[in-house]
Amino acid sequence: MIYLDNNATTKPFPEVVDVMTQFMTSRFWNASSAYGQLDGLEEVVESAKAAIRTLIGAAPDDEVVFTSGATESNTWAVAEGARRASGCGWILTSAIEHPSVGEAFDSLQEQGVDVRLLQVTRDGVFDLDELEAIVDSNLRFASLMFAHNETGVIQPLREATSLIRERAPECLIHTDATQAIGKIPISFAEELGEVDLISFSGHKFHGPKGIGGLVICNGAQLKPLIRGGGQQNNLRSGTLNIPAIGGLSVAASKTSRLLKANQDTVVRTVRDYFEQRISCLFPKACILGSQAKRLPNTSFFGIPGSDADDLVHILAGEGMIVSTGSSCSANSIEPSRTALLMKYEYKEASTLLRFSASYENTIDEVDVLVNKLYELSSREHKLAL
Known part of the structure; x- marks a missing residue:
């Protein structure tokens, strides 16, 4: 996993x-x-x-x-x-x-x-x-x-x-x-x-x-x-x-x-590599808060044309665990309220996934995740590249 x-x-x-x-x-x-x-x-x-x-x-x-x-x-x-x-x-x-x-x-x-x-x-x-x-x-x-x-x-x-x-x-x-x-x-x-x-x-x-x-x-x-x-x-x-x-x-x-040994910078390297690969493969992808000061481990991103909830379940079936910004109720799945408050459109907010790494995650794991997202975009979801 x-x-x-x-x-x-x-x-x-x-x-x-x-x-x-x-x-x-x-x-x-x-x-x-x-x-x-x-x-x-x-x-x-x-x-x-x-x-x-x-x-x-x-x-x-x-x-x-x-x-x-x-x-x-x-x-x-x-x-x-x-x-x-x-x-x-x-x-x-x-x-x-x-x-x-x-x-x-x-x-x-x-x-x-x-x-x-x-x-x-x-x-x-x-x-x-x-x-x-x-x-x-x-x-x-x-x-x-x-x-x-x-x-x-x-x-x-x-x-x-x-x-x-x-x-x-x-x-x-x-x-x-x-x-x-x-x-x-x-x-x-x-x-x-x-x-x-x-x-x-x-x-x-x-x-x-x-x-x-x-x-x-x-x-x-x-x-x-x-x-x-x-x-x-x-x-x-x-x-x-x-x-x-x-x-x-x-x-x-x-x-x-x-933290004293600067391991947070190692986590940041993993996160930044992930965002570089996402931006390269999906030029229209959005990364929320990317211009602000952020935690070194977190990326809240969306790939145009995708459905975040579907992707989370497909990835979980492949042993890759990320999450959405959604809150689920018995009758509906709503996109991230924070994204809407940041003036993102409902459609954009519905694509958002949260990547959050730890000290244990590696560049190789990032490659596996990003390659799977690209494969899904090409095969099943026909995402806008």
């Missing part, structure tokens, strides 16, 4: 599986129990927090609260933002956020909260001119993603959050950094210094599924989302998932080493 859908999930590092197996078989204690404390499970938790801080460049006193993943973390952040805007002020997000943010804002708007959406340019970048026009001192909460899951476009978060902080000093600022963390080196001071809350998921950087977190910075104070036994400083109660936390720690540490 050639797996090129790493923005959906990544294969856990072998070391991650090994350490999780150890915790599930020989160190399966409850971390809050006396024996768990004697066995040093608290140190496992603290080590994982330190590994996450290192990966994102956070300060030693920034709190890391483990959750079930970015969806829970995003839900928590938005709930806190809604609480702060209750009765006064307004809240802001972008039109291209992940559904775990976007749908939470939609629900708040239905409840009467003043929600405003920041649009994007043709390149999929936040429209900073629009942001400057709308931000005022009544803004109570802002949630703006770091990098987009489909296009890979890295947003101008530093510029956006600096403007918000200047105009609305008391605004709580959140970023869903799920797609960025582990794929690019992050300088917290330069890029995230004004951000109060950062969401992440371990399975996006070769860790286990079902574990992620919310990093709380700048001394921000939050109400708990889950109450109960008082774990994690009363911020998120519930028995700690030590196998997943241990696996997350290993994944974060190894990813930090890979």
Whole structure:
């Protein structure tokens, strides 16, 4: 199998599986129990927090609260933002956020909260001119993603959050950094210094599924989302998932080493080679966000005359895994909403496929995929070359 859908999930590092197996078989204690404390499970938790801080460049006193993943973390952040805007002020997000943010804002708007959406340019970048026009001192909460899951476009978060902080000093600022963390080196001071809350998921950087977190910075104070036994400083109660936390720690540490060794540039070489071959074989192909700063592993591309959903299924049958920008429902398959917001026509948006590589992918795998796309274009789909 050639797996090129790493923005959906990544294969856990072998070391991650090994350490999780150890915790599930020989160190399966409850971390809050006396024996768990004697066995040093608290140190496992603290080590994982330190590994996450290192990966994102956070300060030693920034709190890391483990959750079930970015969806829970995003839900928590938005709930806190809604609480702060209750009765006064307004809240802001972008039109291209992940559904775990976007749908939470939609629900708040239905409840009467003043929600405003920041649009994007043709390149999929936040429209900073629009942001400057709308931000005022009544803004109570802002949630703006770091990098987009489909296009890979890295947003101008530093510029956006600096403007918000200047105009609305008391605004709580959140970023869903799920797609960025582990794929690019992050300088917290330069890029995230004004951000109060950062969401992440371990399975996006070769860790286990079902574990992620919310990093709380700048001394921000939050109400708990889950109450109960008082774990994690009363911020998120519930028995700690030590196998997943241990696996997350290993994944974060190894990813930090890979980024320090500039392995992200190797991934970029694979992605760029893929786009060069696609552009050569399909001169009319479109690559969304290609003029913007992007994640090094991501290409959101469309071949004229194709049907993305059909191609995904045909390629999967050949052992090549990519994805579409579509969201499927019982009655319809809709093209990428983000592509439509970027002013691409419906027909163009219906052709879009997402290629997302990892440290493990190779040039040879790219050749196999591109050759298969060309074969399909010539044989079955009669794509416009």
